[in-house]
Amino acid sequence: MIKVALVDDQALVRQGIASLLSLNTAFDLCWQAGDGQEALDKVAQSSVDVLLVDVRMPKMDGIAFLKALRQHNQTIKVVMLTTFDEPDLFIEAMQAGANGFLLKDVDSQKLTQAVEAVFDGQTLAEPILLGQLTKEQLSTFADPNIEALNDRELAILKLMAAGYSNKEIADAVFLAAGTVKNHVSTILAKLNTRDRTRAVLKALQAGLLD
Known part of the structure; x- marks a missing residue:
């Protein structure tokens, strides 16, 4: 079971997300907090696997909370939540150590996939955010140690950037799902x-998706 906690200053938002989490029996919603400082206190008392954290909060916002969390060597997976698609905040959150960045208008399936993805060690971001990043912002993810991709791999990478799952990619390029997984x-x-x-961030920075 994945232990989850929720940090948001708006009670109605917390209730809504908590209701979505409760639909999945694989999740255990351990606690909720209304701001970053309260969340730090609760983390010290009861650690969890995944934190869902609002970006904008009074007292201590989500970014400040994340920085404080990482300074204490906490390796808890953190997904930042926001109402608006704000590329600057996305970059700031990723630099502070976020494992994901998600818009709040999620349905239960997307929320489930997000929690499971970051729990499994993946990084998560909305495709709409990735498409809005400037070259300067993308330079954060520059990597000289990347190999050239062939035409098939570039085609699949572009579908990945659009948020397609492996199955959706397989249907789009007429390949078996196992073959797409290998690609x-x-x-x-x-x-x-x-x-x-x-991978998408590095590809964008390198101009592979132009």
């Missing part, structure tokens, strides 16, 4: 990363 693994290896989001 994705090769793409991640060539781009020197373990997850799809950072």
